Amino acid sequence: MNEKTVNPVLKQVLELGPTVIFFLIYLRIKDEVYTFGGTDYSGFIVATIVFVPILLLAMGALWILTGKLSRIQVFTACMVIFFGALTAWFNDERFFKMKTSIVNGLFAVILGIGLLRGKSLLQYVMGDMIPMEQEGWMILTKRLAFGFAVLAMANEVVWRTMSTDAWVKIETFAFPAALFLFLWAQIVMLQKYVIEPDGPNP
Known part of the structure; x- marks a missing residue:
């Protein structure tokens, strides 16, 4: 479809x-x-x-x-x-709380495996959305793999040391906002690798 x-x-x-x-x-x-x-x-x-x-x-x-x-x-x-x-x-509420750690951890591992094979799996998923040179995709993938790993560790700290109320608020607002700002900052820094659409023919 x-x-x-x-x-x-x-x-x-x-x-x-x-x-x-x-x-x-x-x-x-x-x-x-x-x-x-x-x-x-x-x-x-x-x-x-x-x-x-x-x-x-x-x-x-x-x-x-x-x-x-x-x-x-x-x-x-x-x-x-x-x-x-x-x-x-x-x-047991712990299962749902650890979901965020496992999902972000798996994203980090999957992207890392692709990097070890010399490929950007992120490009495979988002290539149609952001036309970018291969080098840019590799840099973005490395940084995002690191970012997902940090989010996974942060979630472990939050749900193991803070109240359920605090975890829900951080999970709902802080983690998504952090990921969005991180992605936005990376796209800005990697602008030189973005492929501009061809202009009109003379």
């Missing part, structure tokens, strides 16, 4: 909305305890369980509207489903 044109605001809402909804639900029920089948579940775990179908609905809508989903989106969704299921099954 070919990619379709979609309102960019709506696209952003579908991409970021589930995380914001999870945050709002968590704030609303964080101090509550719910009993299902004789087992008590914290508000955090209930919010996690609710988050999974909301994410799937948003991704389904995004696929219908745009005609495609990125490999990163699909992979992240699979991780959310897997660790959300473990969180619910074992009634």
Whole structure:
């Protein structure tokens, strides 16, 4: 299916909305305890369980509207489903918290394996979005692999040493903002490698 044109605001809402909804639900029920089948579940775990179908609905809508989903989106969704299921099954919020560490760690490892083979797997995923010379892609991949590794370690520190409330806020706002700013800074610094589209013929 070919990619379709979609309102960019709506696209952003579908991409970021589930995380914001999870945050709002968590704030609303964080101090509550719910009993299902004789087992008590914290508000955090209930919010996690609710988050999974909301994410799937948003991704389904995004696929219908745009005609495609990125490999990163699909992979992240699979991780959310897997660790959300473990969180619910074992009634243990640590599984969902460590998801961020594992996902970012896997991104760092995957990019690192590509670099060891002399390839930029980032270019394979984002090459259509950012036309850039091979050297630029290699530099960006090295830096982003390092960035993902730092985020994975930071998440481990946060969820192991801070409260659930602090982790939810940092996971929802601080980590995405840090990644966005890091990516933006790298693109700015690597402008000399960006391939400009050909101008009109004389």
